[in-house]
Amino acid sequence: MKIRYLGTAAAEGWPALFCTCKACRLAREKGGRNIRTRAQSIIDDRLLIDFSADTYWHFVKNDIKMDEISACLITHAHEDHLYADDFCNRRVGFAYLDEGSAEYLTVYGTQKPVQQVVKATSGCAPDRVHTRVLERFKTANIDGYDVTPMDADHDPNADSVIYIIERDGKTLLYAHDTGIFPESDWDHMIGRGIRFDFVSLDCTGGLYAQYEHGHMGTNACEKMKAKLIAAGLADERTIFCLNHFSHNGGAIYDEIAPKMAEKGFMVSYDGMEVEF
Numbered sequence: 001m002k003i004r005y006l007g008t009a010a011a012e013g014w015p016a017l018f019c020t021c022k023a024c025r026l027a028r029e030k031g032g033r034n035i036r037t038r039a040q041s042i043i044d045d046r047l048l049i050d051f052s053a054d055t056y057w058h059f060v061k062n063d064i065k066m067d068e069i070s071a072c073l074i075t076h077a078h079e080d081h082l083y084a085d086d087f088c089n090r091r092v093g094f095a096y097l098d099e100g101s102a103e104y105l106t107v108y109g110t111q112k113p114v115q116q117v118v119k120a121t122s123g124c125a126p127d128r129v130h131t132r133v134l135e136r137f138k139t140a141n142i143d144g145y146d147v148t149p150m151d152a153d154h155d156p157n158a159d160s161v162i163y164i165i166e167r168d169g170k171t172l173l174y175a176h177d178t179g180i181f182p183e184s185d186w187d188h189m190i191g192r193g194i195r196f197d198f199v200s201l202d203c204t205g206g207l208y209a210q211y212e213h214g215h216m217g218t219n220a221c222e223k224m225k226a227k228l229i230a231a232g233l234a235d236e237r238t239i240f241c242l243n244h245f246s247h248n249g250g251a252i253y254d255e256i257a258p259k260m261a262e263k264g265f266m267v268s269y270d271g272m273e274v275e276f
């Protein structure tokens with residue numbers, strides 16, 4: 001399995017759109033991996049996760065064949081993860097599909113994000129954008145991947161979930177946006193005897209942030225790693241990667257990456273690919 005991080009920032013992007021703070025100025029000055037667009041990832045170049053307003057730029061920059069994508073998972077109904085109006089650009093006259101294109105794109109998620117997609121596309125592209133509601137803790141087969149949504153400790157109004165994604169004996173945990181996982185998740189993961197090959201953890205708070213609810217910082221991520229290993233859900237072969245960063249965390253990529261490498265974490269950047 002391969003994960004490619006297309007965007008690695010929280011809602012405002014980094015530099016943040018209207019911000020003059022020190023962390024944003026530093027990111028602009030240093031450029032490269034310190035520039036982060038809004039969170040989105042793709043698995044094996046075919047299973048898309050989230051659909052922010054930066055999707056267009058991710059498609060251009062990474063040369064993704066977006067017309068061929070037939071499945072998109074949405075984590076929750078926050079605008080940095082779902083900009084539903086852009087699905088309308090798949091409509092007749094805006095998108096000319098060919099024999100290699102997917103006939104339709106199916107968007108998967110919980111009730112609230114799916115409702116937003118239905119609302120945005122019912123008048124413009126209902127034949128080309130389909131939707132399917134996923135239930136927490138029920139595994140769905142999506143284009144050959146076993147996908148299980150679990151509870152997120154994040155805005156309940158956004159109907160937030162994190163995802164377990166499995167295929168060909170490899171297991172990925174995609175955990176954004178969330179604080180320390182709720183008990184229901186531990187019951188599910190331990191009950192199934194899962195062992196993760198790759199764990200992508202929310203690190204919105206950045207280096208040494210204390211908070212553990214809604215989002216996490218490096219302190220909470222270290223706790224999560226220890227807890228996953230202690231529960232037998234991960235081991236020394238599991239890759240842990242921090243992702244979804246905010247300028248409020250302060251430490252740009254150049255600062256946080258070496259510090260967290262010492263503690264056994266990768267730090268995501270836009271365009272990073274990891275095969276496992």
Ligand SMILES: [Zn+2]
Nearest residue numbers: 010011080177
């Ligand atoms: Zn977010």
Ligand SMILES: [Zn+2]
Nearest residue numbers: 019021024247
């Ligand atoms: Zn800023």
Ligand SMILES: [Zn+2]
Nearest residue numbers: 076078154177
């Ligand atoms: Zn969110």
